[in-house]
Amino acid sequence: MVERERVEFWTQTLVLIRSTTISIAMDFDPLSDAAPSRYAVESDEEDEYNPLQSSTSNGKEHEEFKIKIVGQTQNGRPLIATFGDAGKYWAKGADLGEQTGAVMVNNIQVGLIFSPSWVDATIVVSETFTRLPIAAMAGYASALVDELALPIFPIAILDVYAAPTYISSLPISMHDAPIRYLTKSKQANPGLKNTELFEPPNLIHSTTSAALLSHIVTQDPRSLASLILLPFPRVPAPPPKTLQPSDFSHLTEDEYQWSFEMMNHTHNLLASLTGKFKNPSPVWQKPKHSKPTIGHQSSARSTVGEGGMYI
Template structure:
C-alpha cells in the first residue's frame, strides 16, 4: 500500500496489515545496528603516577600534537574490551600525566561516558587540560573568520588563567562541541559535587566537521598513523602547547626537550583513506 510521508500520524493498523507481499510496515520496530548497550571492560596497564595534573589530547589535534613533541617512552595503556584506545606518557620534562587518546581506533558513543569516568576515577587528577578541535567553517561568530585567522578557543569549568585569556578566545554559545570524549570529560568535571577539579578544554580550528563516532569499537588500525587531516603551523602548535600546560600550572616554554616541531612522518590522507572515513551519532556540550 502507499504511505503518505507528509501525514501527521501513522496509518491505522488495519491499513498496514495485509498479505505477505507488503514490503513496508511503519509500525514494525526498527532493529538497532549499533553495538549493544553493555558496560565495556576498561583496564589501565602500566605503572601510572596518580594525583597529578592530566593532559588529555584526542582527535585530530591530539594525534598531530603527539607526533611533534617528545613524550618519551610509553608508560602505559588504556584498554577497552582488550583494544588499546589510550596511550599514557609521563614525560621527564613535565609533572603531568599525558594521555593521547583514540589514535588507533575510536570509541562508539555508548562507551564514551564509561571511558571518561574511568580515567578520572583511576588517575584522580588534581587538574585537567584537554586538547581537541572545533569546526571553524561552522563556528557561529559575528563575522566570518578565515581558517588561517581562526583562533584557539577554550572552555573552562573555572575562571581561566591569564595565559589562556591572552592567547585563546572563549568558545561561545550557541556553538556546540562535536568532540565526544572531550565533551564527556568536561561534563563529568563540571558536574563533580565537590567542585574541586578544574578542567580546561582547548580547541584548535579545524577546516572540516569532525566525523562522529563509529557504531562499534574496531580493532586498532595503524595503517593511517602518518596521515593527518590538517597540519597546523609549528608556531601555532607551540602556542597551543604552552597554554595547554599553563592551564594546569606548568610552564614549559624553556628548553628544547619540550619544544614542538613539525613531524616528519605526516602527510595529508590519501583519497582511499578519505573514502573509508565513517561514523554515526554524536555527543555535544
C-alpha cells in the same frame, strides 16, 4: 386481454433479465483469477529494512565495555588528555618519550599514556587509532578522571572544533580561525590571552571531550578543567556504532596539519594550564614523518564563503 397479459409478461421478464445482468456485472471481479498485488504480500512494514531502526540481531547495542588502565602510571597528578586528530598531531611533535601505559576498552588500546620528564603531568593521547562508541564514552571519561587524576589537580583537554560551521558575529576564514577554549577556572590564565572563548550557540562535536568535561564539572566543584579546541576544516565524523580494533596503518598520515606557531602555542598552553614546564623548556617540533591524508590534502588557507557560518 390476452394480448395485454402477454405484453406485461415480456415486460417483467425483460426487467428481470436487466436486473440480473446488473447484479452479475457488479459481482464480477475481473482480477479475481489474477495473482495478488505485490504490495499485498511484501508491504509488511515489520519486514522491511529501516536503516534508522535499531536491530537486536547482532547484540551490539547492549555491548558492555570493560575499561582498565595497564602499565606503569602515576596517579594523582595533573592530567593532559588529548583526542583525535589534534591529539595525534600534537603528540608527534611533543617529545613524549616512551609509552608507560594504556587505557584498554574491551582489550582494545584506545588511550596511550605518557609521563614525559619536561612536565609534571600524566598525558593521555586518545582515539588516534580507533574511536569510541557513544555508549563507552562516559565510562572512559570516568576512568581517566578517577584513576589517573584527582579533583584537586587541574586537567587540560585538547580537541578540535569545526571552523567552517562555527557561528560568530563576523565571518572568519579557516586561515584566521583562532584557538578557542572553555575553562572552569575563575582565574585568568596568561596563556589564554591569544585564544578566544568557545561561545554559544556553538556545540562541541567531539563527544568524548564533551563527556570528559561534563564528568569533571559535575563530580567535584573544586576541579579545574580547561578545554582547548583547535580549528578544523571539516565537521568531525560521528562516533561509530561499535568499537573496532586499533588501526596503525595511517600512523604517518594526518587529517590536517596546523601551523608550527599554533601548535607551539598549544604546547605551551597545555603545560601552563596543568602546571609548569620542567627545565629545560621544550619546543614543539614539526613531525618529520608526517603527511596529509590522501584525498584530504587541504591547504591551511581558505577564503570566506567556503561554508563559513556567521551571524
